[in-house]
Amino acid sequence: MKNSTSLISTNNVCLHFGNDVVLHDIDFSVEEREIVTLLGPNGSGKSSFLRILIGALQPTGGVVNRRDGLRIGYVPQRLSIDANMPMSVDRFLRLGKSNRGELKSKWVEQVGVADLLSLQVSHLSGGQLQRVMLTHALLADPDILILDEATQGLDQPGEAAFYRLIEQVRKEQGCAVVLVSHDLHVVMSASDRVICLNGHICCEGAPTIVSAAPEYRALFGLGTEGALALYRHDHDHSHDHAPGHAHNHSHDHAHDNTMKHEAKNDAKNDADV
Amino acid sequence: MLDDFMFRALLAGIGLALAAGPLGCFVVWRKMAYFGDATAHAAILGVALSLAFSLSTFIGVLLVAALMAFCIARLSGRMYAIDTLLGVAAHLSLALGLVAVSKLSGVRLDLSSYLFGDILAVSRADIVVVWLGAVLTTALLIWRWEPLLTSTLNPDLAAARGYDVEREQLVLMMSLAVLVAVAIKLVGALLITAILIIPAAAARVFSKTPEQMAVVAIVVGVLAVAGGLGMSLFADTPSGPSIVVVAGLLFLIANVIASAKARSSGRSR
Structure with a gap:
């Protein structure tokens, strides 16, 4: 995965706030022109990880490598301009x-x-x-565009339109894209890789393009023109090392109309970790 | 012309307004009003120390103000909220300064001239110091303008652009310390923050960009200095407070004009 042409790579990155472990053992890299979607429930450390990538936060352990002269285009989650x-x-x-x-x-x-x-x-x-x-x-x-929950507050057609815009500017600029999403199951269909983060990298894979499936139509309507795709989590571990947290729910969801509901439950459970 | 105390006062005041305009904007944008107060109060301790060790007041105040700024910048957000920390530091250093001054034997010190300043008593050497300080801080701000502005707006945005957010903050703190050191003789420790904030606040209503606000703040500051000195001359009022009173009037006038404008443009629509 890692090689010398990586735009940004991290090796064993850990982040502690006091005694709390926010992130541990993260090996991650982004290659040129790649689109990576980073998923994670609230409190999973994905915003902290993004801040480590852009250099706003120093990890307490591990190494971050940025290619020399790397130009980062960063889109924060929100911009609160003082009145x-x-x-x-x-x-x-x-x-x-x-x-x-x-x-x-x-x-x-x-x-x-x-x-x-x-x-x-x-x-x-x-x-x-x-x-x-x-x-x-x-x-x-930029050589790489980094977006933190850029679609938060947008409705689904708005989200799809924004993803199409990102895809288009990515093509034009020829840059890599890293986007963070709080939605655990609906991702940008153009993503080359989807990474699920919850303190560490839980699973990694490609999004499932199901735009032709009737269930997809029912879920997203016709207005999204294939900009959205589903991501099927395939975790090979449980989080029972966290005391007091029963992580016994399955990540194998039926991709039907109830999915949104389950995704919310997921987020709630994982946030307890 | 430099023999005229009014002209010297005006010259020194314009120098102060030049530096205070842009710096005051950052104080307003970053909600650092209390920080300005703390640094200014620490200056009294600096006055006491410079008398004890026979240093120039400028050097003593600069050292203490810079130390204060540096400590607060480093400590903030660690354990206490910034306003708690500033409350402790500001009043402790003021009290320490007052105690130290009272213990200095053989020194007769008119403390009120350091608390309220005496711009009418500035010497030629003082003018040189004020202008050196003003040019230094203004040059520093112009040089670091984009990184400072970006990290004020959003620290993450600044980091992504490769700026060192903490270093930029330190630049601002040190500029503030220099300003306090040159301003204490002119307007005194208690009114320095007013000279920073009021012109910037008045400028806000006329500005569409940060740069406009900084320039208008300088203009408001210069008007306040000229008006305050005039008031002091003709009404025989203390000069430092008079400058602040005129600045406050300009702030009110600016807001009245702005709200009248907003109302008339609202009606025409």
């Missing part, structure tokens, strides 16, 4: 010296934020802010 700070969209896009003229006009056009430039960032809707943050990340001319 005291005036910040127009246009100025935000120039933040961090990414003022490359032709690059800016290209991405502003493609991501569709041209109409927003004169607005204040604090006045944007959730979906608008998402696209503005994506444009800002692209203006870094």
Whole structure:
């Protein structure tokens, strides 16, 4: 899995907060142009892991390697701009010296934020802010795009549209993509790999493209145009080493209309770990 | 012209406003008002120490303020909430400073000139120090502007761009310490935070970008200094508080204009 061309790789990465083990023994790598989806319930340490990848957090153990001169385009989960700070969209896009003229006009056009430039960032809707943050990340001319729960707060057609946009800009920019999702079962269909994280890497695989199946139609409707896919967890271990937590539920879900419900239960159980 | 005490005061005040504008914006954006107070209160301890060791007040205040800024930056978020930590540090250093000053034998010290400042008494040498400090902090802020702004907005965004968030914070803290050291003679320890925050707050309502806000804050600061000195001259009021009073008036006027504007544009729609 790991080789010298990896954009980012981690070796035995651990993270402790005091006596709490947040992450342990994580071996992970992203190759050029690869799309990786990182799944995990709340409290699984996936946001911390992302912050380790971008260099905002130092792991307490293990090694993180970034390719020399790696340019990261990061889209945070949310951006809370203090009301005291005036910040127009246009100025935000120039933040961090990414003022490359032709690059800016290209991405502003493609991501569709041209109409927003004169607005204040604090006045944007959730979906608008998402696209503005994506444009800002692209203006870094990134080798890798890293998105933290970028589809949170979007409905399913909105989520599918956002994934199609990511796919399109990935093709154009030729960058790798790492996205984090809180949804344990519905992922971006273009993902090359799906990694399920819960303190450590629980399982890893490819998403199941089931867009033709009637169950899929029933679940997602027709509006998603295959941007969403399902991920079937295949855990070969249990979490009974965590005291007081019975991890006896199965990860073999029937992919029918009840799936969403089960996914929620899953998240709740895993968060207890 | 430099023989005129009013002109010297104006020159020193403009230097202070130049540095306080952009720095005050960061104090406002990062909600560091209490931090400014703590650093300023620590300055009294610096005054006492410089008298005890016959240092220049500028050096003594700078050292203590920088030490204070550094300690708080390092300790915050470890065990106590930042405002608890600042509450302890600010008042302890102020009290320590007052106790130390009282124990200095043979020194007759007019403490009120350090608490409230005396901009009308600045010497030519003071003007040089103020402008050196102002140019230094402003140059530092301009140089680190993008990283500082990015890490103020979102530390993770800054880290992803390869900026060292902690180092940028330290740059800001040290700039603040320099400003406190030059400002204590002019407006005094108790009013330094006002000079930082009020012009920035007044500038907020007229600005669409952070840079606009910083520039307008400088303009408001200069107007406040000129207006305050004028008020002091004609109404025989203490100069430091007068500057703050005029700054407060400008803040009110700015908000009245802004809300009138918002109402008229609301009606035209």
